[in-house]
Amino acid sequence: MSETVLVTGGAGYIGSHTAMALITAGHKVVVVDNFVNAKPDALSVVAELTGVEIPIIDGDARDVELLTSVIEDHGVTAVIHMAALKAVGESVEMPLEYYGNNLETAIATLQAMRDAGIYKFVFSSSATVYGDPESCPIPEDASIGATNPYGMTKEMIEVIIRDLAASDDRWKVTALRYFNPVGAHESGKISEAPLGKPNNLMPMIMEVATGKREKVMVFGDDWPTADGTGVRDYIHIMDLVEGHVAALEHLDVQEGYEVYNLGQGEGVSVLELIRGVEEATGMQIPYEVTGRRAGDIAECVADPSKANSVLGWKTTRDIAQACRDAWNSQ
Numbered sequence: 116m117s118e119t120v121l122v123t124g125g126a127g128y129i130g131s132h133t134a135m136a137l138i139t140a141g142h143k144v145v146v147v148d149n150f151v152n153a154k155p156d157a158l159s160v161v162a163e164l165t166g167v168e169i170p171i172i173d174g175d176a177r178d179v180e181l182l183t184s185v186i187e188d189h190g191v192t193a194v195i196h197m198a199a200l201k202a203v204g205e206s207v208e209m210p211l212e213y214y215g216n217n218l219e220t221a222i223a224t225l226q227a228m229r230d231a232g233i234y235k236f237v238f239s240s241s242a243t244v245y246g247d248p249e250s251c252p253i254p255e256d257a258s259i260g261a262t263n264p265y266g267m268t269k270e271m272i273e274v275i276i277r278d279l280a281a282s283d284d285r286w287k288v289t290a291l292r293y294f295n296p297v298g299a300h301e302s303g304k305i306s307e308a309p310l311g312k313p314n315n316l317m318p319m320i321m322e323v324a325t326g327k328r329e330k331v332m333v334f335g336d337d338w339p340t341a342d343g344t345g346v347r348d349y350i351h352i353m354d355l356v357e358g359h360v361a362a363l364e365h366l367d368v369q370e371g372y373e374v375y376n377l378g379q380g381e382g383v384s385v386l387e388l389i390r391g392v393e394e395a396t397g398m399q400i401p402y403e404v405t406g407r408r409a410g411d412i413a414e415c416v417a418d419p420s421k422a423n424s425v426l427g428w429k430t431t432r433d434i435a436q437a438c439r440d441a442w443n444s445q
């Protein structure tokens with residue numbers, strides 16, 4: 116069934132790529148974004164590449180009335196909720212802003228959906244809900260316990276949507292726990308372009324590759340990992356967003372609340388990612404090892420088998436391609 120999907124926070128890195136994947140799969144997209152961490156440019160490129168107009172509403176996803184009228188005016192049938200502040204370090208310094216923005220956008224979006232009588236909801240959660248995992252790869256039923264306010268907002272919203280689904284069986288809601296999205300659309304025309312200082316490793320490495328930053332800071336080389344640097348599960352952005360299309364389409368046969376890991380299922384260390392970019396660019400990427408960052412963990416790798424079997428979704432792009440596409444988008 117073709118859906119008209121409201122993507123809150125849809126102008127951002129994952130949202131703009133999600134719009135691309137949804138339109139390619141035959142769905143319609145409407146975006147609400149307040150542009151606190153994005154510009155409209157990426158969505159203009161998506162519209163250009165697909166030849167499909169994307170209505171973009173410059174507004175706040177905490178505004179129930181606005182969201183309700185967007186849902187009604189555009190005939191929205193499902194929502195992918197991405198609007199959030201997402202920097203872990205900043206969330207420790209500004210917990211009220213993070214709890215305020217992230218919880219309020221989620222609750223307002225759900226209220227607007229209920230007011231408008233639509234019940235299909237996909238939520239951008241995060242592997243940060245697992246905190247410091249007991250072992251890797253991590254299945255969805257591993258214990259959760261975020262270690263920072265950002266991760267706690269994701270954990271709390273998961274509880275809210277689970278309780279909501281239990282209260283009324285019209286709700287079909289899915290939380291997608293993302294691991295570490297990297298790379299860009301194959302065209303190279305949409306990229307990860309955060310306003311201000313990037314917080315994720317790949318955009319930092321890209322800043323070094325493009326001469327905007329002198330070196331990559333590597334936080335600790337004494338972790339209990341093969342080369343001593345932190346190991347994460349990097350997933351190509353296009354694989355990640357195709358997972359959203361699969362999750363959305365699966366809502367037709369889903370009952371209540373489900374949660375899925377979206378990850379590659381393989382660990383890559385900081386030094387391996389730097390080497391991957393060196394291979395993709397033919398450049399040397401200078402780096403400096405400093406002390407561990409408070410709250411960091413050694414390893415975080417997904418067990419994606421539930422999404423593989425239930426959603427029929429699998430990653431098809433490797434880390435080398437993610438490095439090439441990230442570089443191409445620069």
Ligand SMILES: NC(=O)c1ccc[n+]([C@@H]2O[C@H](COP(=O)([O-])OP(=O)(O)OC[C@H]3O[C@@H](n4cnc5c(N)ncnc54)[C@H](O)[C@@H]3O)[C@@H](O)[C@H]2O)c1
Binds near residue numbers: 123
């Ligand atoms: N990028 C990652 O590594 C990662 C990992 C796990 C989960 N996530 C989650 O995925 C979602 C998208 O992340 P992203 O990397 O694309 O981030 P992003 O910052 O590029 O996109 C988030 C978008 O939300 C918008 N926004 C924030 N508050 C808003 C509000 N009150 N009203 C309207 N718009 C608002 C921002 O302007 C931005 O365009 C977020 O919920 C994030 O927490 C991201």
